[in-house]
Amino acid sequence: MVTNLPAEAKAKWIKVMEAKTPEEKLRALEEFLSAVPRHKGTEKLIGRVRRQMAVLRREIEEKRKRKAGKGPKFFVEKEGAAQIIILGFTNSGKSQLLRALTNAKPQVSPIPYTTRLPVIGMMPFKDIKFQLVEAPALFEGAAKGAGWGLKTLGLARNADAILIVLDGVNNPLGQLKTTLKELEEARITIGKPKGKVEITRKSAGGIQVVVFGKIVNGTVRDVRKILKDYKIHHALVKIYGEVSLDEIEISIFGGIMYKPAIVLINKSDMLTKDKIEYIVGKIQEIIGGHVKVFPISALKGVNVETLGEALFNTLELIRVYTKQPGVDESSPEPLVLRKGATVLDVAERIHSRLSKNFRYAKIWGPSAKYPGERVGGNHVVMDGDIVEIHAKA
Ligand SMILES: Nc1nc2c(ncn2[C@@H]2O[C@H](COP(=O)(O)OP(=O)(O)OP(=O)(O)O)[C@@H](O)[C@H]2O)c(=O)[nH]1
Ligand SMILES: [Mg+2]
Incomplete structure (x- = not known):
């Protein structure tokens, strides 16, 4: 057992799996959490369960709100080669960017929170078109359900890729950190994971493990053992790329979603070369080398012509x-x-x-x-x- 859960906690997890409604599930998760010992080995698990609880609370809250019939839905039907959401803080230049890349004419203004509904534009690249969607601004606390925060994050969840727009002259690193935090709370991570686990529960047939990649610190037998510990007796487990036993255990608790992303430092026309270099370096420290970072000026049209190719490659x-x-x-x-x-x-x-x-x-x-x-x-x-x-x- 990776995290060495006591039998009591496992029994409570079974209750979680049996829960039918979000309300029941939330209560069962609370009880489960109270039975999980706190130590280094359970940190990740606890974090994951807490996030799952946060998501459930939001779901319950959303359901309440929907019942009240408040506010329009943000869902945008997909069109073109891929749907890409433009995500960022207010005034970062999302509307300006949409204008630079498409024929859409969203209002650009220094007044905060100008864009209140998603705005769609088609961006031509070679002989295909990307569908760009400007999302109403992200802000700290969005994932907790304030304002339209959850709807904006819902757009990110539904999109094929994310363009993160940072305001280069207004604490871009802070904006990036908050954006990543809000995405994570909504169980979205950017960039490409080393591996992926898919667990499909079945009603018969035992546990089948198909390894397309590699389990880095264990064997198929270990995977079976983990599932059995959670009283999962019938399931198809698919492992792609490099995956650890911890990640397999965590994926039992509800997966995380990976989105390809590109980070844009906008308003480069207001920044010195040195400053741009410094910000790019810092951003790479935060997100690692696998996510592309571009300084751009949506206003002056600097570097925006490279985005089609970058999206095409990032989306593979x-x-x-x-x-x-x-x-x-x-x-x-x-x-x-x-x-x-x-x-x-x-x-x-x-x-x-x-x-x-x-x-x-x-x-x-x-x-x-x-x-x-x-x-x-x-x-x-x-x-x-x-x-x-x-x-x-
Ligand atoms: N100097 C400079 N200003 C920019 C650039 N892009 C946008 N701006 C300015 O920044 C302000 C906000 O731009 P918007 O495009 O409306 O920002 P937004 O992210 O859509 O903001 P909301 O919809 O209100 O959340 C406007 O005054 C723009 O003129 C840029 O590349 N350089
Ligand atoms: Mg806007």
């Missing part, structure tokens, strides 16, 4: 063109897929019938050994490929 997208057998021309508009997608994913995207009746495909472009190479369904496609699918009639 590829464009694939399709072509009908016997027709020379390929589709003018690409399908947008994730890196690592296969020919079968392409077929599935066109029509589920095509993937079911798939026979083979012909490929032109970067992933083809020679033009028109004949490949099977598992062939991994690349950005710029043209795919011609042959299926049984």
